[in-house]
Amino acid sequence: MFIEKIVFGMAGLRILSATIEFTAAMLMLKFGRVETAFKINALLALIGPTILLTVTSLGLVGLAGKVSSGGIGLIMLGVALIFLGINRI
Incomplete structure (x- = not known):
């Protein structure tokens, strides 16, 4: 089965993100303290948007020739x- 490189990259980044999230959850349970869990969660707040932007950028690159400039906008x-x-919450 042929998978486009961009789709493979997008899926790979999401798998990486899920692995980081799962590891963070396990660390929260291991340490069992609200303060430590809060610090771990703060680190995740940095990683999540980065993954979102990277995966979205890859998707836009893959769609560049298939979607109009208005659609990309x-x-x-x-x-x-x-x-x-x-950010408004």
Whole structure:
């Protein structure tokens, strides 16, 4: 089965992200302290958006020749609105 390199990269980054999240959850359980769990969660807050932006960027690169510039602009606007909404909470 042929998988595009970009799809493979996107999936690989999501697997990496899931592995980091799972490891963080196990560390929270291991340490069993709210303070430590909070610190671990703060680190995850840095990793999550980075993975989102990287995977979205890979997707946009893969779609570059298939979607109009207006469509790519709308996708980028959507990602920007996600971040705006998260920061307003």
